[in-house]
Amino acid sequence: MDTAEIRTLLARSQDAWNSGDGAAYGACFTADATDVTYAGTVYHGGEEIGRAHQTLFDSFLKGTRLTVDILEIRHYGADTAVVVTRGESAKGQPRKLGKLATYTVVRDTDGRWRIAAVQKTQHKPLMEAVSFRFQPGTRPAAR
């Protein structure tokens, strides 16, 4: 039930991205949320996240679609979950999902699930391969 609602929340943020709707994107976040982009910029609050993304949707991200593949959803208590995804924003079908994201989602005061925090990182396969080659112990168990 909650898991379905969380999937719906992420799908809604995806739809907002795909239609270039910054306000709808920002509305998926709590008023005090943080969004750390893959460039390491920290946006604070649903309103700021929405406004910044509207600017990006009108320029750098114009015409891009967001692909999100949910790797796992873990619940902590009744009102919080951590969601890990692989995703990408691209014009058309992305060749690979190069960005890892961790979402912390909460049931907000009005009962709706919203994103309280998200952070994204660009996967660097070459650096990772070097690390695994020289220190095999750094390879994650689940592959």
Place this chain on the structure above:
Amino acid sequence: MTSADTRPPRTSRRRTLVRALGATALGLAVTATGGYLWLDQTSDVRDTGVTECVTVTTDGGTDADLRGVCSTLSAMTAAWDRNDADAFGAVFTANATYTTFIGTHYRGREDLTAAHRALFGGFLKGSKLADSYLGMRFYATDVAVVTTRGDRYDGDRPVELSKTQTYTLVREPDGQWRIASFHNTQRQPVMERISYLFDPQTRPRAER
């Protein structure tokens, strides 16, 4: 005129063209490098946070919650500084996820502990952790989200911390706060600066 007579001027014209192209390329390279360095040097963050966890701005939670979260985070930093993988892993929940700045994703305490054992004996041997706290907020009664800037270092603590982190901590049934998820990202100052230059609206309030 024979073709032999026309060759020298054509060669010299070609040489002039090659030189002009070379000079243009060099000029462009110098401009690009200069531009890159300028962008890089003018891209310092304004919100550098606080080095003392207990002085961070909080939203929700009690003083005891703040102290509990900070004590877990300082135990993590202390474990890193001793290169103690087991103590490092102990501050995470059994099912925690840990995403590094290169996008490697570890699932569970055992996985991230084993990886840090390898790292503390190799790439990260002798390294220390620098943290600066940006904010801490509480959800429900047992969840905290903490944003930080940080870096690993050898020798002197760096002034500028090159990475940004989000921690989600939960209070477990034994009353201890543990890290349920950690996500690390390397700042890309030039990309960020270009975005602010072309789209000033993308600059966060905290960075104005």
